Amino acid sequence: MAKGRIVVKEMYCKGCELCTSVCPQDLIHMALDQLTPKGYHPAELVDPDGECTGCAICAVICPDSAITVYRMVPEDKVKTTTA
């Protein structure tokens, strides 16, 4: 099971592709078969082997705060931080 996952909010994503260039696992790709309400191809997580670590580097470079990051954390260490 993946250690992390991201959710891209299509309302905010403008398809600038910056997240695709910084992902250390190269798991983010543009969804060329989808369009956002603004008319851009959004970014999406393609992670069939569960390699996403939830490092949040994509969220740090995203200019539109379109990415929400979740990570699996031991129950006794749960705390929400900003990247």
Next chain:
Amino acid sequence: MTDKKMVETLIYTKSESLTELGTHYCPGCTHGISHRLIAEVIDEMGVREDTIGIAPVGCAVFAYDYFNMDFAEAAHGRAPAMATGLKRVNPDKIVFTYQGDGDLASIGAAEIMHTAGRGENITVIFINNAIYGMTGGQMAPTTLPGQKTTSTPLGRDIEMHGFPMRMCEILSQLDGASYVVRRSLHNVANIRKAKKAIRQAFEVQRQGLGFSMVELLSSCPTNWGMTADEALKWVGESMVEAYPLGDYKVSPEIKGMKKGGGG
């Protein structure tokens, strides 16, 4: 591996200090990153109810719609003058201006110079992308020599158009300025450093130590005619060379302060 129970935890989501509205900035524009960093710093300091921002004229003219806090809109270049008034009548509030290079270094050069000279206890976030973005990519005072813009189609010729102005270096010479630093937004490591500098600048103001400014080297993919990724690379290669990153003025009182958190 331990057999501890793992739970899915929210690590990062949009800051509470930003509104739900999507921005009008072009895809890949670093204005969005700077907005986010300021919002996250305000979240972390817990001062959203006590913060007043001042929006400039330029691409960030609608910043008051994007920040979820009190905001005022200044005439072109006059944000530091407005901030002076707001801070003097509300000394317990955090007052910051958000200005581009056309706003701060060109039409607002007098205001920023005298505000820094008087040592007003405000914070200035200065976005330097070496071009006038909103009006269609004309030459700005910060345009690099040789850089092509719509008003210098053959590149900025220093004999005809003069030299770029380095605002951090200029303002650091003023006795009133306390904290003047330059950071860049061209990669993740530098974005994290920029956030720390913004936190430090707000802490300087909170402790009443005087004028603070953070210059952020930014991109303008649309008017530079590049993709978002190429534009960030150009910032890292060309702009950082022309505008060296660093701390230009850190007054002795600040050096004794505990370093700002975040990042």
